[in-house]
Amino acid sequence: MSQSTSQSTSQSTSRTINTSAQPEHPALAGYGWDAGWQAEFLRATADPAAAGPDPLPGRVVRVDRGQCDLVTPAGTLRADTEYVVPRDPMRVVCTGDWAVVDATGTPPYVRTLLPRRTAFVRSTSSKRSEGQVLAANVDHALIAVSLDTELDLGRIERFVSLAWSSGAQPLLALTKADLVPDEATVAHLVADAESSAPGVRVLPVSARTGAGLDPLATVLAGGTTALLGQSGAGKSSLANALLGYRTQRVQAIRDQDGKGRHTTTTRNLLPLAVERGGGVLIDTPGLRGVGLWDAEEGLGQAFSEIEELAADCRFQDCAHEAEPGCAVLAAVESGALPERRLHSYRKLLRENTRLAARTDARLRAQQRKLFKQRQELGRHLGERKRGPRRKA
Ligand SMILES: Nc1nc2c(ncn2[C@@H]2O[C@H](COP(=O)(O)OP(=O)(O)OP(=O)(O)O)[C@@H](O)[C@H]2O)c(=O)[nH]1
Numbered sequence: 001m002s003q004s005t006s007q008s009t010s011q012s013t014s015r016t017i018n019t020s021a022q023p024e025h026p027a028l029a030g031y032g033w034d035a036g037w038q039a040e041f042l043r044a045t046a047d048p049a050a051a052g053p054d055p056l057p058g059r060v061v062r063v064d065r066g067q068c069d070l071v072t073p074a075g076t077l078r079a080d081t082e083y084v085v086p087r088d089p090m091r092v093v094c095t096g097d098w099a100v101v102d103a104t105g106t107p108p109y110v111r112t113l114l115p116r117r118t119a120f121v122r123s124t125s126s127k128r129s130e131g132q133v134l135a136a137n138v139d140h141a142l143i144a145v146s147l148d149t150e151l152d153l154g155r156i157e158r159f160v161s162l163a164w165s166s167g168a169q170p171l172l173a174l175t176k177a178d179l180v181p182d183e184a185t186v187a188h189l190v191a192d193a194e195s196s197a198p199g200v201r202v203l204p205v206s207a208r209t210g211a212g213l214d215p216l217a218t219v220l221a222g223g224t225t226a227l228l229g230q231s232g233a234g235k236s237s238l239a240n241a242l243l244g245y246r247t248q249r250v251q252a253i254r255d256q257d258g259k260g261r262h263t264t265t266t267r268n269l270l271p272l273a274v275e276r277g278g279g280v281l282i283d284t285p286g287l288r289g290v291g292l293w294d295a296e297e298g299l300g301q302a303f304s305e306i307e308e309l310a311a312d313c314r315f316q317d318c319a320h321e322a323e324p325g326c327a328v329l330a331a332v333e334s335g336a337l338p339e340r341r342l343h344s345y346r347k348l349l350r351e352n353t354r355l356a357a358r359t360d361a362r363l364r365a366q367q368r369k370l371f372k373q374r375q376e377l378g379r380h381l382g383e384r385k386r387g388p389r390r391k392a
């Protein structure tokens with residue numbers, strides 16, 4: 001970028017012109033830098049007063065208390081994060097963020113974050129339910145589910161909902177496929193998982209034999225992947241296999257006195273094996289205990305077939321409990337929709353509403369009203385079924 005812009009051309013204009021060209025900073029390409037980020041960076045630094053003398057783009061690969069490591073065109077930097085609004089938990093710097101760094105400072109510091117494309121947010125366990133961002137700008141949410149035990153479809157649905165609500169595309173890896181004796185059974189399990197995850201690719205893999213790794217890597221190539229899944233699901237093994245080398249996994253700091261489990265503040269972002277198409281992997285222990293947060297949208301996608309059916313319910317606000325003309329209940333009746341799916345949907349919906357209500361008193365009041373209405377509706381429907389209690 002030319003520093004010697006003519007006086008009639010503002011610096012912001014000269015920066016904007018550069019967007020049409022190839023994105024600058026090839027060093028960042030392996031970390032997901034693209035024309036879109038380039039444009040955001042130029043926007044964020046258009047005002048020289050706000051941008052500082054020599055703003056650098058950087059991707060956060062690791063977060064510590066008050067500091068973070070970033071990959072920048074000038075190499076990996078450790079920068080202070082205090083400058084960026086720390087009071088709003090949603091704006092705390094997290095792994096995967098793209099940031100504007102002032103590298104001239106000692107120490108360097110993060111000036112601002114580029115707007116997130118996606119974000120994994122979970123409710124904190126504190127009484128005041130607030131969001132905590134666990135990973136940002138994730139393209140693929142890779143959910144590891146082990147085949148060494150019976151498939152827990154409810155758990156899959158929960159992870160898939162969370163993944164959808166982050167904005168990332170969920171992807172299911174059925175791990176330890178080598179433990180399943182025959183291909184037919186694997187195919188069966190894949191079909192089972194697919195039935196509880198519409199729109200989600202399901203790939204059987206084995207970190208031990210390497211089976212299925214190539215097709216998986218093809219899907220992930222070039223993008224940012226976050227690894228989710230229960231403890232023991234085979235995440236570390238899968239991560240190692242995808243990274244192409246053994247990495248020291250960052251250990252979660254666990255509460256030794258049994259008062260609960262804290263996750264480490266360190267979350268790592270690592271480049272994937274270039275021979276397999278590259279991309280980056282975010283392996284965060286924090287994503288382990290999944291809670292739903294603001295996941296209503298995600299639920300809609302995780303249960304898209306129910307939402308589609310619901311369009312044909314007689315009442316627009318049908319709760320699919322006992323309403324007449326309910327297309328969802330009709331589908332359960334006919335066997336087109338497994339009853340388990342409806343139960344799961346309700347359960348996660350309730351859980352999500354409960355969480356949301358914890359923060360917002362207004363919503364809570366609204367919920368109470370809704371609950372009363374629902375009770376009345378139930379009574380009304382009951383009466384209609386039974387007929388009026390006493391005939392005059
Ligand atoms: N047979 C077989 N075992 C595997 C495979 N992948 C992982 N395992 C085993 O499964 C166990 C758990 O694997 P990890 O990779 O540590 O699982 P994780 O999800 O990272 O577990 P946490 O660190 O607790 O979250 C280990 O004993 C692994 O050896 C596989 O592909 N095949």
Ligand SMILES: [Zn+2]
Nearest residue numbers: 313318320326
């Ligand atoms: Zn309905």
